[in-house]
Amino acid sequence: MSPAIFLMGPTASGKTGLAVELLQRLPIELISVDSALVYKGMDIGTAKPDAATLAVAPHHLIDVIEPTHVYSAAHFRNDALRLMADITARGKIPLLVGGTMLYFKALQGGLSQLPEADAEVRAKLDAQALELGWPAMHARLAGIDPVTAARLEPGDSQRIQRALEVYELSGQTMTALHQQSVGDALPYKLLKIALVPSDRSVLHQRIAARFDTMLEQGFLDEVRRLRADYPELGPETPAMRCVGYRQALQHLDGEYDLAELREKGVAATRQLAKRQLTWLRGMDDIVEVDCLNPAIDEIVFSEINQFIRKQ
Secondary structure (H helix, E strand, O other), X not given: OEEEEEEEOOOOOOHHHHHHHHHOOOOEEEEEEOOOOOEOOOOOOOOOOOHHHHHHOOEEOXXXXXXXXXXXXXHHHXXXXXXXXXXXXXXXXXEEEEOOHHHXXXXXHOEOOOOOOOHHHHHHHHHHHHHHOHHHHXXXXXXXXXXXXXXXXXXXXXXXHHHHHHHHHHOOXXXXXXXXXXXXXXXEEEEEEEEEOOOHHHHHHHHHHHHHHXXXXXXXXXXXXHHHHOOOOOOOOHHHHOOOHHHHXXXXXXXXXXXHHHHHHHHHHHHHHHHHHHHHHOOOOEEEEEOOOOOHHHHHHHHHHHHHHOO
């Protein structure tokens, strides 16, 4: 089988910078594995590589759809398989880099047969949550599907609702359905590298610093432009559920001040990183590398180089 590389890690672990460095030294092409970077016009809040970076290190699957459109794991799998075949035909190795763990899982193991969303069931769950609160709904989920509940925060209403909805519609837990994946196995020999921090508090500092930088670079202006260009965007639109964007919309609507926006944005990003690390702990055959190690570039280069030589 042809070789392929996964470069995974939580937000702010340095994946993009490392991938750009590796591209200068190895026969690879980069495919973005990020559910936020697919959207056009969402640049600052997603920490999208800038134009200068993309000029020297092109990434496939960045800026592919409008923010009003929907991009699913199934879309990603189809696009990624096509791109990987093209890259391999050019004599290069696909390196897939990003933090959307569901996309990595779907690509490697196929897609699970989850039921479609049901408006009636969602309305019922919303009514129950309004009465009981989402932490109580999270506790209910823990009694039904402890594996899924363990990787969700008690206030993560969107994902708690979806997990409960899946159970109500199918009679099976999301964990069980994910284990019944369908689709051909990925026809590549994989090297899976995970960037994991040895000190999570340092990652949290990076997250806070990056959010501050986004605000300084004009993140709120970006959200204002998006709202002006796409009036139909709202807090529940899939694109606006990307971390930071929903909080920015709520701030612009006067729900809280700038200081609280920063607090909520940083907290949401930290929760995202926690979920990403939980996904990584559940994956097998991973080469873990400390993303805080100053020699990370050389360590990862050496791992990939050895992998390529064995092919």
